Amino acid sequence: MRGGMKNRMMTGQSAPWRGGVARRGVLAGLGMAAALVGTPGWAAITPRQRIIIDNDYGGDPDGLFQLAHHLASPSVEIALIVGSHLHDKDPFDPAPGQADRAAERARQIATLAGVARVPAIIAGGNVALDAAMRPTPASARIVAEAMREDTKQPLFYVAGASLTELAAAHRLEPRIGKRLKLVWIGGMEHDDLWPGRPTRHDPEYNLTIDAAAARYIFNESDIEIWQVPRDAYRQMLISHAELEQGLAPAGRLGAYLLEQVDRVGTMAGKAGLNIGETYILGDSPLVTLTALQSSFEADSSSSDYVIKPTPLMDEKGFYTPRPQARPMRVYKTIDTRLTFADMFAKLAHLAAGAPR
Numbered sequence: 001m002r003g004g005m006k007n008r009m010m011t012g013q014s015a016p017w018r019g020g021v022a023r024r025g026v027l028a029g030l031g032m033a034a035a036l037v038g039t040p041g042w043a044a045i046t047p048r049q050r051i052i053i054d055n056d057y058g059g060d061p062d063g064l065f066q067l068a069h070h071l072a073s074p075s076v077e078i079a080l081i082v083g084s085h086l087h088d089k090d091p092f093d094p095a096p097g098q099a100d101r102a103a104e105r106a107r108q109i110a111t112l113a114g115v116a117r118v119p120a121i122i123a124g125g126n127v128a129l130d131a132a133m134r135p136t137p138a139s140a141r142i143v144a145e146a147m148r149e150d151t152k153q154p155l156f157y158v159a160g161a162s163l164t165e166l167a168a169a170h171r172l173e174p175r176i177g178k179r180l181k182l183v184w185i186g187g188m189e190h191d192d193l194w195p196g197r198p199t200r201h202d203p204e205y206n207l208t209i210d211a212a213a214a215r216y217i218f219n220e221s222d223i224e225i226w227q228v229p230r231d232a233y234r235q236m237l238i239s240h241a242e243l244e245q246g247l248a249p250a251g252r253l254g255a256y257l258l259e260q261v262d263r264v265g266t267m268a269g270k271a272g273l274n275i276g277e278t279y280i281l282g283d284s285p286l287v288t289l290t291a292l293q294s295s296f297e298a299d300s301s302s303s304d305y306v307i308k309p310t311p312l313m314d315e316k317g318f319y320t321p322r323p324q325a326r327p328m329r330v331y332k333t334i335d336t337r338l339t340f341a342d343m344f345a346k347l348a349h350l351a352a353g354a355p356r
Contacts, residue, residue, distance in 0.1 A: 024283055049075070061227065061261055067110075073291035073346065083100070100123045125168070129212050187214065188317045233283075236281045236339070
């Protein structure tokens with residue numbers, strides 16, 4: 001069993017809706033059936049959740065795909081986009097000021113996407129947290145959004161790189177921990193979920209951008225975590241042939257995204273690495289788990305996860321069980337078919353001039 005039914009059995013949630021008759025009955029009971037007849041499908045979609053996006057857009061281009069996909073998704077309201085830093089002297093962007101350039105790349109994607117309303121875009125801190133976890137302008141904006149009282153829409157913090165800004169925001173105002181959920185692409189594998197598989201001991205990339213921030217979120221905060229660890233996000237493989245075909249109808253934005261993947265291939269080749277004919281769009285689950293939740297009983301029902309107590313994270317990123325800790329989700333698989341088919345359709349939709 002995948003996704004919804006399996007996860008509800010584990011968590012004691014109610015059984016999913018059964019069949020079209022039940023759905024029609026619910027709609028009729030709410031007086032909605034007649035209202036939906038003849039309503040244009042795209043125009044009828046409105047946001048049902050808010051998101052804050054935090055990613056290292058100056059690094060691996062998988063984040064650019066994620067951002068373009070989120071910008072094209074009408075079921076989410078993007079409250080804020082944070083451009084975040086990489087490792088010091090990271091090969092993708094070795095110069096100081098990485099977060100500033102990440103924010104600029106995010107603005108470029110928004111321009112190419114041609115969205116009607118560009119969300120607020122701000123640079124995070126250009127370095128990892130120090131011991132004091134000093135707040136930044138970005139962390140202050142995160143707190144302000146989380147503490148809003150004028151909306152009932154749930155808030156997700158979707159992060160495809162470090163957790164620097166979220167940790168600083170929680171330290172600044174701990175009450176935000178109960179007011180948002182974190183969806184994080186990063187962290188080591190959970191070996192207990194895959195018994196018999198060889199253990200990896202090499203550090204995970206996003207974790208090491210700011211290991212102190214990740215440890216703070218796991219060990220000291222009260223934030224609910226939906227984690228997509230390395231073994232799960234590495235399943236987001238797509239072939240170059242699929243990218244060429246899927247991005248062809250996406251106009252200037254599609255050409256730009258394909259160019260960024262090819263640029264990485266060229267960079268890798270100069271370093272003596274042949275990356276083959278596939279690429280990992282590892283940040284795309286941020287879209288799957290938020291914008292592409294199921295219709296009835298909204299949840300990430302087509303992706304498989306387990307719920308476990310949030311473990312302690314040590315300095316190397318390994319986990320120590322903590323049975324009484326707050327529950328977290330650890331995703332084992334992501335619905336790649338839904339993710340990539342939806343991405344290509346929406347980017348073509350944008351290029352055709354459809355409103356978003």
